[in-house]
Amino acid sequence: MSENIFYDCIVVGGGPGGSTAAAFLSKRGKRVLLIDKEKFPRDKTCGDAISGKSLSILEELGLVGEIERADHGEIDGVLFSSPNGTVASIPFGKGGEQIAKGYTCRRQVYDNLLFQNAKKSCDVLEGMVATALVKENGVVAGVRALGADGKEYEFRGKMVIGADSVNSVVAREIRGAEVDPKHTCIAYRAYYSGITGMTGKLEIHFVKSIMPGYFWIFPMENGLANVGVGMVMEDMKKHGTDLGKAMEDITRNNPLFKERFANARMVTQLKAWQLPFGSKKRKVHAQNVLLVGDAAGLVDPFSGEGVGNAMLSGKLASEVAYEALVAGDTSELFLARYEERLWNAVWNELSTSYKMQQLGKHEFLLNFVVGKAAKSPKAREAISGTLANKEAKNEYSSPLFYLKLLFE
């Protein structure tokens, strides 16, 4: 039984961050326990857009083929509309030639693939809710959890990786509970069928009634669409925006959408969740502890993408955990190399995105850049030219990447 085993590492949370960390570390021969409060496959409130960063780690895990075999949507471009209603459609290609394709994949499917992959090389327990860290002489020595059977469990290990999302129990224990409205976004999402005018593009709409925020329609498989709205918590409070109502109003009354949604049906509940933006550096390690993904607060503050950074941080954490375990040194000082590598890998991008988020609060700028893309073949050509660059290609499926290019 897992309670009697002394693990090298206990990973709390089996989303993209935790499953990636657990898979990489256990494949290198370390004894890993992965626990999650849910039973997989489970839903996760998300836009389901798979970024180039996620795809490259999926490739390292050998899972791209699995995504292609599973239910997924295929994307051939992005479409924006500005607050004044101008629409710009940008294909992933140059002169009609398709450069690359992007994917959407319901998180119920995507996360299950990652979780089942981790399960091949580590111990897993589902329906196991972490409630606290076990401490010995003030030092983290494992995880306390509540099982689906109502019993309390204690798992012991040399290290703990916290991948338990925005309300992380592990993060709370090393840095206290914190929700910073300036660096947290609230987003609502529901699946719809029957929306007309879908073109295989990720649609981002800067609708006047939810400025500064955006409304998205992402095509999924079999005519399904992922539809949602998101806004920074501080702006929501300032403008008194009720995002759920705003979304209903957009789909019923906005001239760009009311026809398209006239015969559409919401096929799931509208659900809301928080996105901890990586526009500030939070504490991500302590003695015997590393944090990854939303637990570390790494969501892109402009695009709202967090799966790629969850997987990347999971991979980096697995590497540092491996080095620490081999060195027999899991001290805070040794683990500081995780923080250094993580910020080296993501901070430039996150701070640029934060600047873009601030610029995107100005309606006239959005009207200008989207208008530029709509009118000017040259602007669209500039985007295609940038795509020739390999690093940019990795970003091709991130819709706001194209908008960033227009701002530049």
Ligand SMILES: Cc1cc2nc3c(=O)[nH]c(=O)nc-3n(C[C@H](O)[C@H](O)[C@H](O)COP(=O)(O)OP(=O)(O)OC[C@H]3O[C@@H](n4cnc5c(N)ncnc54)[C@H](O)[C@@H]3O)c2cc1C
């Ligand atoms: C509406 C919305 C739209 C989004 N759209 C996109 C998008 O299109 N593309 C994109 O890349 N990102 C998007 N994001 C962000 C993305 O969903 C997250 O950044 C990503 O899921 C983070 O992965 P993670 O592994 O850190 O956490 P999660 O995916 O949240 O996984 C955490 C896991 O921990 C488990 N857990 C939590 N607490 C405990 C506990 N106490 N004990 C045990 N287990 C626990 C949970 O059950 C869960 O399985 C969106 C977010 C929202 C809210």
